[in-house]
Every structure is written in structure tokens, then in C-alpha cells.
Amino acid sequence: MTRRTRKTRRLTLIAAAGCVLAIALGLVLYAMNDTIVFFNSPADVQAKNVAPGTRFRLGGLVKEGSVQRGDKQQIEFDVMDAQSSIRVQYQGLLPDLFREGQGIVAEGRLEPSGVFRADTVLAKHDENYMPREVADTLKRQGHWQGEAKASQQAQQN
Amino acid sequence: MLVEAGHFALALALGLSLIQFVVPLWGARANDPVLMSVAPSSALAVLGCVGFAFLALTFAYLTSDFSVLNVVENSHSTKPLIYKISGVWGNHEGSMLLWVLILCLFGAVVALARNSIPMRLQANTLAVQAAVTVAFLLFILMTSNPFRRLIPAAAEGQDLNPLLQDPGLAIHPPLLYIGYVGFSISFAFACAALIDGRIDAVWARIVRPWTLAAWCFLTLGIAMGSYWAYYELGWGGWWFWDPVENASLMPWLAGTALLHSTVVMEKRDALKVWTILLAILTFSLSLLGTFLVRSGVLTSVHSFAVDPARGTFILGILMIFIGGSLALFAWRAPLLQQGGLFAPISREGALVVNNLFLASACATVFIGTLYPLALEVLTGEKISVGAPFFNATFLPLVLPLLLLLPFGQTLAWKRGNFLGTAQRLYTIFGLAILAVLITLALTRGGPVLAPFGIGLGVYLVLGSLNEIVTRSWSRGKPLSVAWAKATGLPRSTWGTVIAHAGVGLVVLGISATAWDVESLGTLKPGERIGAGPYELRLERIVPRQEANYREDAALFRVFRNGQELGTVESMKRLYVTRGMPTTEAGILTSGLTQIYVSLGEVQPDGAMGVRLYYKPLVLLIWIGAVVMALGGALSLTDRRLRIAAPSRAKASPPVASVPAE
Numbered sequence: 001m002t003r004r005t006r007k008t009r010r011l012t013l014i015a016a017a018g019c020v021l022a023i024a025l026g027l028v029l030y031a032m033n034d035t036i037v038f039f040n041s042p043a044d045v046q047a048k049n050v051a052p053g054t055r056f057r058l059g060g061l062v063k064e065g066s067v068q069r070g071d072k073q074q075i076e077f078d079v080m081d082a083q084s085s086i087r088v089q090y091q092g093l094l095p096d097l098f099r100e101g102q103g104i105v106a107e108g109r110l111e112p113s114g115v116f117r118a119d120t121v122l123a124k125h126d127e128n129y130m131p132r133e134v135a136d137t138l139k140r141q142g143h144w145q146g147e148a149k150a151s152q153q154a155q156q157n
Numbered sequence: 158m159l160v161e162a163g164h165f166a167l168a169l170a171l172g173l174s175l176i177q178f179v180v181p182l183w184g185a186r187a188n189d190p191v192l193m194s195v196a197p198s199s200a201l202a203v204l205g206c207v208g209f210a211f212l213a214l215t216f217a218y219l220t221s222d223f224s225v226l227n228v229v230e231n232s233h234s235t236k237p238l239i240y241k242i243s244g245v246w247g248n249h250e251g252s253m254l255l256w257v258l259i260l261c262l263f264g265a266v267v268a269l270a271r272n273s274i275p276m277r278l279q280a281n282t283l284a285v286q287a288a289v290t291v292a293f294l295l296f297i298l299m300t301s302n303p304f305r306r307l308i309p310a311a312a313e314g315q316d317l318n319p320l321l322q323d324p325g326l327a328i329h330p331p332l333l334y335i336g337y338v339g340f341s342i343s344f345a346f347a348c349a350a351l352i353d354g355r356i357d358a359v360w361a362r363i364v365r366p367w368t369l370a371a372w373c374f375l376t377l378g379i380a381m382g383s384y385w386a387y388y389e390l391g392w393g394g395w396w397f398w399d400p401v402e403n404a405s406l407m408p409w410l411a412g413t414a415l416l417h418s419t420v421v422m423e424k425r426d427a428l429k430v431w432t433i434l435l436a437i438l439t440f441s442l443s444l445l446g447t448f449l450v451r452s453g454v455l456t457s458v459h460s461f462a463v464d465p466a467r468g469t470f471i472l473g474i475l476m477i478f479i480g481g482s483l484a485l486f487a488w489r490a491p492l493l494q495q496g497g498l499f500a501p502i503s504r505e506g507a508l509v510v511n512n513l514f515l516a517s518a519c520a521t522v523f524i525g526t527l528y529p530l531a532l533e534v535l536t537g538e539k540i541s542v543g544a545p546f547f548n549a550t551f552l553p554l555v556l557p558l559l560l561l562l563p564f565g566q567t568l569a570w571k572r573g574n575f576l577g578t579a580q581r582l583y584t585i586f587g588l589a590i591l592a593v594l595i596t597l598a599l600t601r602g603g604p605v606l607a608p609f610g611i612g613l614g615v616y617l618v619l620g621s622l623n624e625i626v627t628r629s630w631s632r633g634k635p636l637s638v639a640w641a642k643a644t645g646l647p648r649s650t651w652g653t654v655i656a657h658a659g660v661g662l663v664v665l666g667i668s669a670t671a672w673d674v675e676s677l678g679t680l681k682p683g684e685r686i687g688a689g690p691y692e693l694r695l696e697r698i699v700p701r702q703e704a705n706y707r708e709d710a711a712l713f714r715v716f717r718n719g720q721e722l723g724t725v726e727s728m729k730r731l732y733v734t735r736g737m738p739t740t741e742a743g744i745l746t747s748g749l750t751q752i753y754v755s756l757g758e759v760q761p762d763g764a765m766g767v768r769l770y771y772k773p774l775v776l777l778i779w780i781g782a783v784v785m786a787l788g789g790a791l792s793l794t795d796r797r798l799r800i801a802a803p804s805r806a807k808a809s810p811p812v813a814s815v816p817a818e
Contacts, residue, residue, distance in 0.1 A: 035545035093757035
């Protein structure tokens with residue numbers, strides 16, 4: 001094999017690798033714009049003025065006494081943090097650990113009426129765990145004293 | 158007493174691994190066979206110690222020794238026997254002990270294979286392996302000691318997380334760990350080759366079976382985990398692009414690439430440096446997976462405890478090994494002899510393309526998994542990257558790979574013929590298009606791409622099997638001759654064909670999820686709910702009391718077009734000790750199709766909330782994965798793989814070998 005073909009073949013290989021990597025990078029950047037979902041607490045939603053129709057994750061505690069069940073497994077409840085709360089509507093089966101006073105994360109969109117329509121509701125995997133994002137929010141707002149207390153605290157505010 | 162002995166055995170193992178790390182490395186440098194021979198014996202001794210420690214912990218679980226903190230936190234005297242055993246690795250400390258046990262097990266097997274591996278290579282490999290063992294033993298002893306006593310002893314344990322009390326999860330961690338940790342052997346071999354400055358086709362021949370074995374177990378482990386998530390979490394999903402799942406997918410993708418690049422190295426003596434790099438990256442991704450899952454930076458069923466000291470420690474291990482091995486690579490790789498070049502249209506060319514796409518796909522998973530973590534650390538902004546991201550990045554990179562798969566498999570080594578190869582696949586293309594048309598005719602609804610997915614799956618299965626046909630059957634010859642030829646083909650060929658057909662089965666199963674039907678309803682006894690061609694009638698709800706939980710079981714009768722098929726039961730359980738409710742989905746399997754029913758809450762009017770799925774061909778997803786692993790295992794039994802290595806090793810005795818420096 002002459003030196004020249006060796007060189008061209010190596011270049012072809014590098015060019016091919018470059019192309020595939022460029023495509024991969026392009027796909028990643030494109031997807032970053034479109035498919036990423038932000039996490040917000042009820043206070044964030046108000047502070048950031050999240051536009052209706054934007055998909056995001058809402059995390060907080062389920063307010064005691066706010067759960068209302070309707071027909072066909074329709075359910076409404078308030079998700080709150082220390083400062084504010086947002087009404088959430090959902091239809092479907094709830095996770096096993098969904099309870100009042102419990103930390104949850106709901107994914108969906110804000111409607112123009114200010115109600116959050118969720119298509120997914122996640123709760124924790126075991127009884128000592130609270131979604132980390134929720135715990136962080138409460139800590140940041142200075143109301144973190146363990147889960148049960150955090151819930152009471154937030155109630156009083 | 159046994160508990161303290163177990164603790165002591167771990168400390169002893171640490172000392173022995175230090176010896177196994179330092180002495181053979183020195184011996185290889187000084188070319189001293191006596192010092193090098195310390196490696197195999199110390200590897201066996203370390204296995205003995207760690208094995209003893211593991212048995213001691215298992216014994217504490219079996220006898221419900223509630224003076225041990227770990228047992229108190231994760232066991233309960235009424236728990237069934239199998240979960241007392243699986244409870245050993247159903248927690249942070251125990252699972253790390255299992256990790257190290259498997260690491261030592263692999264080291265011991267390398268030690269026993271002394272006839273098939275050149276002495277220097279074996280000594281260096283075991284030394285690197287020992288370095289990993291030292292790091293993880295230190296981690297266990299300093300931050301996660303499973304033998305910690307609780308004084309005074311507790312009267313009763315706190316039970317294992319109910320989600321983990323499941324036969325699937327009893328075997329999922331060992332399978333996954335054998336896969337993860339198995340890649341440490343390829344890593345150790347790669348580092349040994351770099352230390353020695355010597356690498357050739359013999360190296361690839363020695364390393365390939367190890368990589369293949371690890372890959373098979375990882376495949377099974379991931380499939381098992383996915384099936385567990387499917388039936389236990391009650392959402393009917395089988396892959397969530399959860400960071401913890403991605404943590405196991407990344408080493409799998411890199412390991413698959415490694416598997417294919419070692420073939421090129423073995424057959425054509427090319428891609429050496431890349432193969433070494435891949436071996437390092439694959440194990441680095443395994444370590445990264447361990448870090449993500451064990452450090453508590455992620456929240457999921459897998460993160461048992463959040464302790465910042467542990468996270469920092471694992472991060473330290475991660476940086477030392479990844480940084481160290483990459484530095485070693487940067488320093489020594491330029492010294493390695495360059496491999497040969499080859500024509501782009503050839504089997505090896507196709508395998509390079511395979512590696513390119515697998516590596517890029519792995520990179521997108523890597524970005525999607527780590528970007529949210531990095532963003533949160535840097536800006537505090539919290540985001541979630543889910544299925545839409547991976548569908549938009551991972552799938553476009555995997556599709557061309559799958560399209561090229563049967564093509565690459567058919568190409569000849571060295572100089573392939575593009576048109577000739579395409580001709581051999583014409584019939585397969587035709588059949589795949591036929592499959593698309595039949596699917597379009599038979600089904601209604603579902604995304605447009607789904608019938609093409611079915612076509613792709615058919616193309617992959619038939620395209621893989623085509624290799625056997627073209628190599629054994631020729632026009633005019635009787636079938637018996639073809640049969641004799643086919644059965645006479647090397648097992649590694651059959652292994653390749655079967656594993657690739659398995660990929661096709663997975664694609665078929667995934668494509669068929671497009672026709673899933675989900676229905677939600679609230680039922681009182683006697684009422685019906687339907688999904689697809691199936692209908693379920695709620696018969697009754699029975700309360701039951703078991704040893705460590707109580708449950709409400711809903712009994713359904715299943716009908717298809719008015720005909721009764723059988724009954725299925727779905728449960729709502731409450732685990733008393735932890736006060737934790739779980740849902741057990743009821744699943745009726747009919748052929749490859751499943752009917753999946755899970756319970757919700759009791760509605761205000763006394764009706765039961767029910768979610769029903771009709772999942773056509775869903776079993777193919779996991780069957781395909783098992784077929785892939787079987788193909789790998791078949792390839793492992795190929796005699797050529799086992800015999801070639803020792804004969805070549807004898808031909809070049811270690812003492813006579815000259816480093817490339």
C-alpha cells in the first residue's frame with residue numbers, strides 16, 4: 001500500500017467519524033431546545049410567570065384536605081410550597097404513595113385558567129423519601145424540618 | 158462472633174489485595190517469575206476472604222441477627238427465606254460487598270486460567286484488578302461497613318423495601334453486577350497491555366471471551382430489571398429512560414462496541430488503540446453507573462441511602478481510575494505498534510461503522526443523563542430529560558446501525574463486494590417490505606412508523622438467519638447436505654446469527670407497543686372493562702393476610718371475543734412494618750401478548766379503580782434480549798476461542814517476549 005492511499009484512507013475514516021459525531025451533536029442540541037422539561041415549585045411558577053401551555057414539572061406537597069375525587073378517576077388537588085399553591089387536575093391511577101401532606105412531582109401543562117393539567121404524577125418510592133426537588137425547595141425556603149413538620153409548617157403559612 | 162470474623166476477613170482481604178497490587182507489578186517490571194506468581198495465589202486468597210465475609214453477612218440475615226445494624230435496617234423475622242437472602246444485597250452496604258465479591262471472583266478465574274494467559278500479562282492484569290479491589294474494599298471498610306453492631310440489639314427488624322421483595326429483584330443485582338464488574342477484566346487487560354507496551358491479536362483473543370461473558374450477563378441483568386419495572390411498578394412501561402437505567406445502558410452500548418472491535422483486532426490486527434480505549438471507557442462507564450446509583454445524586458429505588466461522604470468517596474475512586482487509566486493511555490498508547498489499514502467496504506469497515514454509531518449513541522445517552530446533574534450544580538436550575546430527548550437523539554443514531562447490521566454481517570473480510578452483498582439480501586428486503594404491507598393491511602391506528610418498525614424487525618431476524626442459509630444451501634443440492642453444512646458451521650457464527658436475530662426480536666417487540674391499548678375505569682363486582690380484543694369482568698375482591706403484608710386481591714375473569722380464557726388477579730398490598738402500600742399487577746400471558754391489569758384506589762361510591770392494558774407481542778422485548786445473551790453464550794462455547802489462545806501463548810513464551818518500547 002502506498003503512503004498516499006494510507007493517508008487518504010485514514011482521512012476518510014476520520015471524516016466519517018466526524019460526520020457521525022456532528023450528526024449526533026446536532027441531534028442533541030436540537031433535542032435540548034425541544035424536549036427538556038424544567039422543574040418548578042408553585043412559588044417559581046408565580047415568580048417566573050410561566051406561560052400557559054409550557055410543559056414543566058411541578059413539585060410540592062399535596063395540601064391537606066384539598067383532594068377532590070370526581071367520576072372516572074378524575075382527581076383535583078392543591079400542590080403547595082411555603083409561599084403559594086396551584087390547583088392540579090389529573091385523570092388516572094395515582095401512585096401507591098400518593099397521600100395528603102405528601103411530596104409529589106406532577107408533569108403537565110398550565111392552562112390559561114391557572115389550573116395545572118397533569119398527565120403524570122410521581123410520588124416517592126418508599127416512605128422516608130421525598131422527591132429531592134421538593135425537599136430542596138422547602139430547604140431553600142427555610143421550612144425543612146423533616147417531612148411531616150414541613151407539611152404542617154407550610155399549612156400555617 | 159462470626160460477624161466480627163467477617164469484618165476481620167474484609168480487612169485481611171484489603172491487605173492481601175495490596176500485596177496482589179504491588180508485588181506482581183514489580184515482578185513484571187523486574188521480569189521475576191517468582192514475584193509474578195504471587196498474583197494468582199493472592200487473587201485466590203482474596204476471594205477466600207471476601208467470600209467468607211459475604212457468607213458471614215448472609216448467615217446474619219438467615220438467622221435474623223438483630224444485633225447487626227444492617228440486618229435490622231433491611232430484614233424482618235417474618236420475611237420469606239428467599240428475601241432474607243436477597244436482602245443481603247438489597248441495601249447499600251451489602252450490595253457493595255456483592256460488587257467486590259464478584260470483582261474477586263473474576264480475579265480468581267483469571268488466576269486459574271494461568272495456562273492460557275502469558276505470565277507477564279496475567280501478573281499485570283491481576284495487579285490492576287487488585288487496585289480496583291483495594292479501592293472498593295477501602296470504601297466498604299471506611300464508609301459502608303455492613304458488619305456494624307447495634308447495641309443494644311433490636312427486637313425486630315425494619316423490613317426490606319417491599320418493592321425489592323420480588324423474585325425478579327432477587328436475581329437482578331447479581332446478574333447486573335456480573336456484567337458491570339466483568340468489564341473490569343477487559344479494563345485490567347487493557348491497562349496491563351499499556352503498562353507492558355505490547356498488544357497483538359493474541360491479546361484480543363484472550364480478552365474477547367471475558368468481554369463476551371460480561372456482556373451476556375449485563376444483557377440479562379438489564380432485561381431482568383426492565384421486566385421487573387414493567388410488572389412491579391404498575392405503569393405497564395418497560396423502559397423509562399431513568400438515569401439509573403441509563404447508567405446500565407451506557408456500559409452495555411460501549412461493551413457491545415468493544416465486543417465488535419476486538420473481533421476486528423483478532424482477525425485483522427487493526428483498531429488496537431481504539432479497542433484499548435473502548436475497554437477503558439466501558440469499565441469507566443460501569444464505575445460511573447455505580448457512582449450514579451450508589452452516591453445518592455439520583456433519587457430512585459436504587460439509592461438506598463444518601464450519605465455525602467459515600468458520594469465523595471466513590472467520586473474519588475471514579476476520578477482516580479478513569480483519570481489514571483486515561484493518563485496511562487495518553488502516555489503509553491503512542492508507543493503501541495500501529496495496526497493495519499483496510500478497505501472501507503469490508504467486514505472490518507462495517508464493524509468500524511458499528512463502533513462509530515454505538516459510541517455516538519452512547520454519547521447521547523451520556524449527555525442526556527449527566528447534563529441535568531451538571532446544570533443543577535452549575536446554575537441551580539432543575540430540569541428533567543426524558544423519553545422525548547432520547548427518542549430524538551438515540552433512535553436516529555441506532556436506526557442506521559440496525560439497517561446496516563445484516564449488510565455488514567454478510568460482507569466478506571478484507572475486500573467486500575457491495576453489489577454482491579446487496580444481491581444476497583434482495584429476498585430479505587422483499588420479505589421485509591411484504592411484512593410492512595401485511596402489517597398496514599391488518600392493523601388500524603398507531604404511529605405511521607410502527608409498520609416500518611415491524612418491517613425492520615423482520616429484516617433483522619431474516620437477514621441474520623440468511624447468513625446460515627447462504628453458507629450452507631445451494632441450488633440443486635439435497636436438504637440433508639445443507640443441514641450437514643449448517644450444523645458444521647462454527648458455533649461463533651451461529652452465536653452471531655442468533656444474537657443479531659435477538660436484536661430483531663427486540664425491535665419487533667418495541668414496534669408492537671404502538672398498538673398497545675390502555676383503558677381506565679371504575680368497576681364494581683360483575684362489571685366489565687375492555688381493551689383491544691379482550692374483556693375483563695371483576696368477580697370479587699378478597700382481603701387476605703400474609704406473613705409480612707395484608708392485601709386486597711381483585712379477581713378478574715378474562716374473555717376474548719366472548720370466550721373465557723381464564724382468571725387473573727391483581728393486588729393492592731400494605732406492608733405492615735413499613736406501612737407502605739404497593740400494587741401487584743395481574744398479568745395474563747397469551748402467546749407473546751399480555752393483558753396487564755393494575756388496581757387504583759377505591760372510589761367514593763365503592764367501585765375499584767382499574768387500569769387495563771392490552772400489550773400485543775410485548776414479551777418479544779425480553780425474549781429478544783434473552784436470545785441475544787444466548788447467542789453470546791453459544792459463541793463462548795466455540796472451541797476455537799478456547800483452544801487458540803493457549804497454543805499461541807505457548808508459541809511465544811513470556812520470557813522471550815520483548816516489549817515494544
